[in-house]
Amino acid sequence: MQLDRFDYQILQALQKDARMPHQKLSQIIPLSSSQIGRRIQQLEEAGVISAYRAELQPEAMGLGVLAFMNVCLERHGEKAIKDFIQGIDAIPEILEAHAVTGDADYALRVVAADLPSLSRFVMHKLLAMDCVRSVKSSVALEQVKRFSGLPNPAH
Amino acid sequence: MQLDRFDYQILQALQKDARMPHQKLSQIIPLSSSQIGRRIQQLEEAGVISAYRAELQPEAMGLGVLAFMNVCLERHGEKAIKDFIQGIDAIPEILEAHAVTGDADYALRVVAADLPSLSRFVMHKLLAMDCVRSVKSSVALEQVKRFSGLPNPAH
DNA sequence: GGTGAAACACGCCGATG
DNA sequence: CATCGGCGTGTTTCACC
Numbered sequence: 001m002q003l004d005r006f007d008y009q010i011l012q013a014l015q016k017d018a019r020m021p022h023q024k025l026s027q028i029i030p031l032s033s034s035q036i037g038r039r040i041q042q043l044e045e046a047g048v049i050s051a052y053r054a055e056l057q058p059e060a061m062g063l064g065v066l067a068f069m070n071v072c073l074e075r076h077g078e079k080a081i082k083d084f085i086q087g088i089d090a091i092p093e094i095l096e097a098h099a100v101t102g103d104a105d106y107a108l109r110v111v112a113a114d115l116p117s118l119s120r121f122v123m124h125k126l127l128a129m130d131c132v133r134s135v136k137s138s139v140a141l142e143q144v145k146r147f148s149g150l151p152n153p154a155h
Numbered sequence: 156m157q158l159d160r161f162d163y164q165i166l167q168a169l170q171k172d173a174r175m176p177h178q179k180l181s182q183i184i185p186l187s188s189s190q191i192g193r194r195i196q197q198l199e200e201a202g203v204i205s206a207y208r209a210e211l212q213p214e215a216m217g218l219g220v221l222a223f224m225n226v227c228l229e230r231h232g233e234k235a236i237k238d239f240i241q242g243i244d245a246i247p248e249i250l251e252a253h254a255v256t257g258d259a260d261y262a263l264r265v266v267a268a269d270l271p272s273l274s275r276f277v278m279h280k281l282l283a284m285d286c287v288r289s290v291k292s293s294v295a296l297e298q299v300k301r302f303s304g305l306p307n308p309a310h
Numbered sequence: 311g312g313t314g315a316a317a318c319a320c321g322c323c324g325a326t327g
Numbered sequence: 328c329a330t331c332g333g334c335g336t337g338t339t340t341c342a343c344c
Contacts, residue, residue: 001215014208015211016206017206017207017208018173018174019173019207021317021319022318022319022320023318031331032332033319033332033333034332035330035332038320046215047215048211049209050210050211051171051209051210052208053169053170053172053304054166054169054204055205056166056170056204060201060203061158061163062309063305068255085299088300089300092307093306095300095302097299098221098298099299100223100294100296101296102292104293107223107293109302111305137257139255140253141256142253144240144252144253144261145240145252150211150266151218151266153218153268176339176340177339189313190311192341196341312343314342314343314344315341315342315343318337318339318340319339321337322333322336323333323334324331324333324334325332326331327329327330
């Protein structure tokens, strides 16, 4: 699907506020509200917009600690990798996981209630998986830039 | 604000689908739709729900590369830190940034159209800041677990 | 917790280039 | 023929009772 600059404007706006009505969008973007609605529907069908989500403040949910973890596996066979992925899928504290280049095999984004919880998490959940060789953690001290949407690459 | 298990259920549902109507929520959660609406409003006012956002697929927007970067600063004075934060705020490819414990000073989440773009980004934008000493990048090869909401800590 | 009015989304249709 | 803007209907939200 080829996106034009109106599509990008719509996407930028919906990334900031998914509840913005089509009529308000049509005041910012030189398109009728019908057209806005039609575009959004196409963007949804094409998978450009994959979901609408409520963004929560972790602190308000009692999740005071955010950490990034670099994991190395013990072995790199099909089986070990499948086990690892199944393992992390089942752990809700792991928000996302990526296979990465560099020293580690996987990069994890993890939340926990506090540092003791995080420690327990590493010891009893991560290192308890026998496919995991090592874990190196970085705890977030302060978020200095907050996610507010993907950039428009046409710059 | 103290959250009960109904609040958590509402939050879990809205993290997965922010467009779910109150009436449909009331079929899952044993609360009337009026009550659901009232709870949501309180959660918004308390800042537990901080935004409703459209989630986009980076690939569909022409952003094929995701990378994690560990940045060390040259100096650690007030001025250098302020300059750095202002710098990263102005760079849209940097999705978020955290001050972290460990070897690096800051952890960055970065997107780019492709590897050449990412390389240009590091050379001409990150290392061009004179407060930056070093940058160590990990490129995401494959996302093995996708973010789908914060966990319920009451487990 | 239920009910009403207002706002909203979305499909239909004629008009236009 | 594809695309656009306006209208009407069903749905959702929100304030009041």
